[in-house]
């Protein structure tokens with residue numbers, strides 16, 4: 512096949528996106544019905560019946576006492592930090608995460624201190640984190656990246672021993688677990704993202720899961736302006752509520768989740784089977800230490816073995832209408848905002864990871880057909896490495 516970057520036709524007519532929302536026909540039909548119900552009762556937000564139902568379902572699934580819906584995961588983290596009394600000092604976070612994890616700390620006046628990753632989970636390495644604890648450290652905030660949960664027992668123990676608070680960014684880990692224990696089951700609060708691109712979505716939204724009654728009560732107050740009853744405000748608060756439209760979309764998505772997971776699993780299996788034949792390509796293993804939702808298809812490109820740098824592949828794929836992503840390049844520690852303030856932090860494993868990672872699309876109908884075509888396209892890149900490198904050299908800088 513002639514590659515689009517070298518003058519051929521794109522492999523795909525319509526763009527294929529990483530994070531394209533997954534909405535099955537059953538969900539769509541049920542959602543329309545539920546929206547009519549919301550209009551019929553004329554109750555559209557503020558702790559409505561769909562929000563309550565969804566909270567019950569999430570709590571049950573994660574075997575926790577409380578699941579609190581919020582309007583997104585970033586604000587979930589912010590109100591959680593506030594509820595836990597974290598407003599100064601430092602927090603240990605992974606540099607290999609979405610910028611929201613670091614920014615939510617910074618927003619609350621807690622300085623994120625970036626730590627290196629461990630390869631199994633691509634998340635916070637307990638040993639590296641331990642080495643960065645100072646008298647200013649207040650909290651540990653790991654992220655379960657791509658649904659692979661971090662080493663929770665070790666991190667919880669580290670926090671306990673060193674007198675630190677802990678909360679967890681479980682944005683990617685809905686319907687995942689670590690050897691049978693889901694987020695919320697390790698005695699520390701965790702929060703999900705239900706953004707449109709996620710495995711389970713309320714379009715925009717998120718939830719905090721916890722077994723702590725006092726914390727849950729404080730969070731309920733914080734998310735609703737500090738109200739303790741009609742006309743009675745007993746504390747500071749903001750507005751992080753979720754609408755009934757969002758909650759209804761979540762309720763309508765729950766019945767198809769198992770089927771969705773199977774479909775994503777099929778993509779994962781097809782990618783593993785096919786891409787293992789490519790020199791220099793390694794797929795991140797998902798679900799090695801517990802259940803995974805398979806929302807992300809994550810690869811690492813070894814340029815020496817494949818004959819092309821990751822960024823050449825990334826740009827050439829775009830010409831084929833494959834909108835791959837480099838999650839989470841360049842790493843929070845190398846984002847200009849943090850780099851300018853803190854200077855360069857040496858995180859060799861994170862740098863290696865973010866400089867070689869590439870996420871490919873999944874969640875499409877006919878996963879096997881799409882993966883085969885993608886495999887053929889990437890194989891052709893390997894065969895035409897020299898010409899592609901010349902083409903890339905001629906591109907304007909990103």
Ligand code: T4K
Pocket residue numbers: 528529530531532582583584585586608609611612654680682683703704705706707708716717834838
């Ligand atoms: N912690 C972690 C570890 C996270 O990954 C995130 C969010 C958070 C915390 C914070 O959660 P929230 O506060 O958002 O609840 C996207 C999402 O916006 C973001 O929520 C998500 N992580 C992150 C991994 O992905 P971008 O900057 O990549 O978004 P964008 O607009 O480029 O969309 C991604 C791809 O999805 C595009 O290629 C197009 C496609 N897309 C997107 C939307 C919204 C569609 O096809 N349809 C759509 O409706 O951050």
